[in-house]
Amino acid sequence: MTARHAPGIEPRLVTDRPLDLAAEQERGTYGPATCADVIAELEAAGLRGRGGAGFPAHIKWRGVAEAAGPRVVVANGEEGEPSSHKDRWLLTHRPHLVLDGLLLAARTVGADRAVVYLSHVETETAVRAAIAELGPVTGVRLDVHVVEPTYVAGDETAVCRSISGGPALPTARPPRVGEKGVDGLPTLVSNVETLAHAAWISRHGAAGYRAHGSTESPGxxxxxxxxxxxxxxxxxxxxxxxxxxxxxxxxxxxxxxxxxxxxxxxxxxxxxxxxxxxxxxxxxxxxxxxxxxxxxxxxGSHEDPIAVAAGISAWYAAESAQQCGVCVKGTASIRDAFASLDAGTASATDRDNLARWGQTLRGRGACAFLDGAATWARTVLAEFPQHLDQNDSTDQNDSTVSDTEGERHEGNR
Structure with missing residues (x-):
């Protein structure tokens, strides 16, 4: 995909071509931080994580920095979201800026191991080439870890589990990875775009970062x-x-x-x-x-929102990690209800169930995956009532997900 920037701003991340080490150094990449306290500067900048949750970056950094013993930092570039291409673009065009942010994080939180976590061939090629170009890094072991691309593989608990030698599947919280992550060590997992912004902020400052955006959503x-x-x-x-x-x-x-x-x-x-x-x-x-x-x-004007919802809810059911009973049953039930709506065979029970699941299934399971399926149930019913099938079928086939159902299948802990 091509990358451009909005008129009227000087781009901080986007370039018209991939940048090698010399070109990055001309821009100040790998240069020293100009702030005395990097974490305080991230807090003043209001930097939020770009992996999806939008969690304040400084809180995660500070938590790991204050942990005892050896620590690990991870650049999460496992872009499992089907409609997103930003991380792949960043890793193939500006891998040195991501590495700069990763090494900054390692120095800031006191980690002696840094890992780039990837799932696409083109990003692995670009990152390994950048690491070779950079050469040995004093005081930090720098690794690349590659996994098969799936949605749940990008969850930070799945990241740490995979790097530790296990499957790229989420685990229950607590403990959070900032307490016990890779090999049981406190681990900072940051999206690659978050790290690129952190590197920029360390040299240009919080005020420079806040020159664009709003008070609550700066940058x-x-x-x-x-x-x-x-x-x-x-x-x-x-x-x-x-x-x-x-x-x-x-x-x-x-x-x-x-x-x-x-x-x-x-x-x-x-x-x-x-x-x-x-x-x-x-x-x-x-x-x-x-x-x-x-x-x-x-x-597009020709696309049916209900058909789109049916397709994406089927994707959710297929992408489930199959670890938590409520997620397996919940994603399948949402899929089936939307399929009935799309086919024009839905009953009032199907619509009632979707409305209920949109509220009750959020926050369930080991990771937030089920939240996404529940959000589809909630938003489609709220935003597109005119598209809902008015079939008055009295079929009462119950695909209800019990609110008290066990969180995991036995044997998959």
């Missing part, structure tokens, strides 16, 4: 725009533009949008009225969705 971010637009791609933008303004950067809509997949496939589906919603954490959350990994797909 710039990489968004992946796709679907019904003329120029799909990765764009570096300041927080605060509306959805419509973002798609203007991508050449505009190719048809009147029928809705928006917000924050990747995890944020559910919002109606076309949200073209005027500002892309900040607070505004998108207020709209009932989330920015997630900042991937937005515009549905």
């Amino acid at each position: 710039t971010t990489l968004v992946t725009l796709s679907g019904a637009c003329a120029r799909p791609g990765v764009y570096e933008v300041p927080y605060g533009l509306t959805v419509a303004q973002l798609f203007e950067l991508a050449g505009g809509f190719t048809s009147a949008p029928a809705g928006f997949l917000m924050g990747g496939w995890f944020g559910g589906l919002l109606g076309p009225v949200h073209a005027e919603t500002c892309c900040t954490y607070e505004d998108v959350r207020g709209a009932g969705s989330g920015l997630g990994c900042a991937a937005i797909t515009a549905l």
Whole structure:
């Protein structure tokens, strides 16, 4: 995918070509931090994690820095979100900036091991070439760990489990990885874009970072725009533009949008009225969705939101780690209900179940995967009532997921 930036800003991450070590050093990459306290500077900048949760970066960094004993830092580049391409672009075009942020994190939290966690051939090739170009790093063991690309492999507990020699599957919390991660050591897992921003902030400062964006959502971010637009791609933008303004950067809509997949496939589906919603954490959350990994797909006027929901809920059922009973049953039940809606055979029970699951299934299971499926149930029913099938079937086939069902299948702990 191509990458561009919004007019009126000096891009911090986007470049018109891949940068080698010499080109990066000309930009200050691997240069010394200009702030006395990197973690305090990240806090002042308001940097949030770019992996999907939007958690304040400084809290994770500080937690690991204050832990006792050996520590590990991980650059998470396992981009399992189907609609997102920003991490792959960053790793293939600016791997040195990511490594700069990773080594900065290692020095800041006192880690003696740093790992780049990947799942795509092109990113592995680029990162290994950058590491070879960089040469030995004093005081830090720098590794690359490659896994098969799946959605759940990017969960931070799955990251640590895989690097430790296990399967790339999530584990229950607590403990959190900041307490017990890779090989049982306190581990900082940061998305690769988060680390690139951290490296930039360490040299340009919090005030420079806040020159763009809003008070609550400062800075710039990489968004992946796709679907019904003329120029799909990765764009570096300041927080605060509306959805419509973002798609203007991508050449505009190719048809009147029928809705928006917000924050990747995890944020559910919002109606076309949200073209005027500002892309900040607070505004998108207020709209009932989330920015997630900042991937937005515009549905074309010919696309049926219910058919899209049926397809993506089937993907959720297939991508489940199959570890937690409530997730296995919940994703399958949401899939089946949307399939019935799409086929025009849904009963009132199907719609009632979707409405209930959209609320009761959030926060269940070892990881947040089930939350995404529940968000689809909640947002589609709320945003597209006119598209719901009005079939008055009295079929009462019960696919209810019990709120008290055991969290895991026996034997899969």
